[in-house]
Amino acid sequence: MTISFAGQVAIVTGAGNGLGRSHALALAKRGAKVVVNDLGGARDGSGASSAASQEVVELIQAMGGEAISHGANVANFDEVQDMVQQTMAKWGRVDILINNAGILRDKSFSKMTLDDFKLVMDVHVMGSVNCTKAVWEIMKQQNYGRIVMTTSSSGMYGNFGQSNYGAAKMAVLGLMNTLVLEGAKNNIHINALAPTAGTRMTEDLMPEEIVKAFAPEAVTAGMLTLCDEAAPNRFILCAGAGGYSSASIFETDGCFIPTAKQSPEAVRDNWNQITAQDNQKALVSGAQQGEKFIMKAMAFMKSQTVSS
Structure with a gap:
């Protein structure tokens, strides 16, 4: 059955470039009205510009879709609330939230400053918390909501030089696990996407030909299954370069010692x-x-x- 988001409203954070841009365009192509959120900063979170998000809005409108842009810094709850209020004023509902916004401040733990650690945690963790909090009561009242967290293999398995990023990406899984329990009675499903894609976040880490193989669209195909009406709940989907797998945390039966x-x-x-x-x-x-x-x-x- 073809997945459609006709009549639904989606907020995609960090949607000016890379994965977020791919997510926003794909949702719009399948009928969603899209809020294209992007602070417009550099990969390390510095600076701000509305040019990238506005371009995505224009692309969506050119294909006959509906979209608005908003430059909220996801780490600032007041700005996030303003984004959600504008969304409600225009369309009256929020069905989907894709927590995609992120930055990198990679260094070994020995060389990393605490400011760089805190900033990455603020954007990835508190950004996801702020955006989810801002739509939570709306989704409860609607008795419907689909939320996608963005995690990473760096969090689940570790990656040299990414102690801040890895900590943040595991934290959003902890957030997901509890929200799944609290949102179940109101038909709110929360899942996580663990992407491997060639974007400006990774372009310096992989050769150009490999980056092209890891196109964001391959990840987006997986993301769309996590936010439709038939989406699973508490699922971690790993995706990249045409490969798809699931990740889970298991606990052994163990033993008893008197x-x-x-x-x-x-x-x-x-x-x-x-x-x-x-x-x-x-x-x-x-x-x-x-x-x-x-x-x-x-x-x-x-x-x-x-x-x-």
Whole structure:
């Protein structure tokens, strides 16, 4: 079935260039009215210009679509609120939020300043928080919403020189995991996209011919599946150069060590059972871990009662 966004309103942050631009154009081609958000800064977050976002708006209008631009700095909640208020005034709803805006300040942890660490966290983490907060009550009242976080393999697996970026990209997954639980009753689905694409964020990191292979459009094809009506929930989709995969966090079944025997030596002695993957599961809430450990303790107590 063809995915359509006709009649829906989408906000795409960082949509003046790269992935965000590709996302905005694709949503518009499939019928969405699009808010093209971009501060218009450089890759490191410096400067500001509306030229890039306005060009995307004009491209959407030229294809017969509807779009407006807004230069909100996603790290500034007041500016984000103004963007959402303008969106509501024009179209009366917000169905989709693509949290795509980001910057890089790459350096080894030894050489990185705390200001560079904080700035990357502010844009990626608080930017996602601010934009999501600004549309959350709207989506709850509509009883419908689709939100896409942008994570990264740098966060899930690490990447030299990106301690700030990696920390931020794991943080948005923590945000997603809790919002999934809180938004479920109001039909709000939150998913995450882990892209590998040739954009100005990565152009210095890969040869030109490789950059061309990693076209943003390949990632956008995956993104569209995360924000349509039939979208999954709490899904991490990895995409790049025509490759698509999913990432998940699993927890092993583990072991139980009774109180009288708990020691670091006992933990080490049970390492094989602690790390055995045969019964691992993807937990759906933090409470499930506690429940698992309680059940193990109760089973041990029951076995002691029976044996005595």
